[in-house]
Amino acid sequence: MEMILRAVAIYLILLVVFKIAGRRALLQMTSFDLILLLIISEATQQALLGEDFSVTGAMLTIITLVVIDMLFGVAKKYISGAESMLDGSPVILVVHGELQNDKLKKVDVSCDDILVSARQNHGIYQLEKIKYAILERNGHISIIPEESES
Amino acid sequence: MANVKEKSPPLPGVKQSHAALQFEYNARRFGFILLLLIITAALSGLFSGGYFSDATKNNAGNSLAVEYQRFGRLLSPVELKITLPGQNSAPLTLRIGGEYMARTQTDNIWPQPDEMHSEGGELVLVYQAAKTHNDFTVWLYTTPEQPGKFVTRVSVNNQPGLSFWQFIYP
Numbered sequence: 001m002e003m004i005l006r007a008v009a010i011y012l013i014l015l016v017v018f019k020i021a022g023r024r025a026l027l028q029m030t031s032f033d034l035i036l037l038l039i040i041s042e043a044t045q046q047a048l049l050g051e052d053f054s055v056t057g058a059m060l061t062i063i064t065l066v067v068i069d070m071l072f073g074v075a076k077k078y079i080s081g082a083e084s085m086l087d088g089s090p091v092i093l094v095v096h097g098e099l100q101n102d103k104l105k106k107v108d109v110s111c112d113d114i115l116v117s118a119r120q121n122h123g124i125y126q127l128e129k130i131k132y133a134i135l136e137r138n139g140h141i142s143i144i145p146e147e148s149e150s
Numbered sequence: 151m152a153n154v155k156e157k158s159p160p161l162p163g164v165k166q167s168h169a170a171l172q173f174e175y176n177a178r179r180f181g182f183i184l185l186l187l188i189i190t191a192a193l194s195g196l197f198s199g200g201y202f203s204d205a206t207k208n209n210a211g212n213s214l215a216v217e218y219q220r221f222g223r224l225l226s227p228v229e230l231k232i233t234l235p236g237q238n239s240a241p242l243t244l245r246i247g248g249e250y251m252a253r254t255q256t257d258n259i260w261p262q263p264d265e266m267h268s269e270g271g272e273l274v275l276v277y278q279a280a281k282t283h284n285d286f287t288v289w290l291y292t293t294p295e296q297p298g299k300f301v302t303r304v305s306v307n308n309q310p311g312l313s314f315w316q317f318i319y320p
Contacts, residue, residue, distance in 0.1 A: 009320075016181070017185070019174075019177050019181065020177055020178055020181030020182060020184070020185060021178075022174075022178055023174075050225060051225065081167070081169070081170070084167040084169070084170035084173075085170055085173055088170055088171070088174050089165060089166055089167035089170040089171065090164045090165065090166060091166060091171055092161060092164065092166060103171065105175075106171055106172070106174065106175040107171070107174065107175070108178065132161060134161070134164055
């Protein structure tokens, strides 16, 4: 029973911490982010398994984590607003080259983040040439260029 | 808040939610404060060693003092220091009871007792050659095996004992 409670507790703690950190946390994956991710996984592993190195213990932990994830998936599908609250909703950050500053502040995304995505995916380096920039649920920024330019 | 809605034209396939955006913003803002509070609490010793955790307790006659940590974590070693100031009797029989035996595992005792046994759920340590008129100290290194609050009772020979509580985080 302890293994299952540990897995549930760690899942919920990670859910809350990464909700606080924001959807773009660890997304850009700099070399430091990679190291941070490894350290977090190491700390999590110790708390999940404790002194138990059995195959059964690992199996119980994996099954518990997958089942909780599936339950959250079901909740997101059938409970209105659950997906938006857990994963956030898409946010339009730029409309016809105009920054939506209030939204940028709320999702903690800078103009530079948008321009990086525009450069990487579309070779756009001017804000005016962006028709829409949308922050997706997974933290990526989708860029839709102005039609006249494409 | 109103202009957020006004400035957001409907885009096919993009369902924006003002409530979700506000929730995300508040979660990050207040959540960050919560995380800072947790770190501050940890630094001040609310989760293990620190100002609020380190404690010393003496018995009624000041013939026994125990230094311990009020807060510990499951399976993380904790030190217990038992001092008998200026004791003048030998042999010394140290009894550690309460829920100690049931909730913790004793990893090491220093100095090693001449005799050690359990009696009625208490750990009994006997030191035959304790020097008189000097402070005599025993260190116990233990590992909590169950989470929650528990009370430990310590007594020496037939002198008045003392009890103290510890809280172990899961």
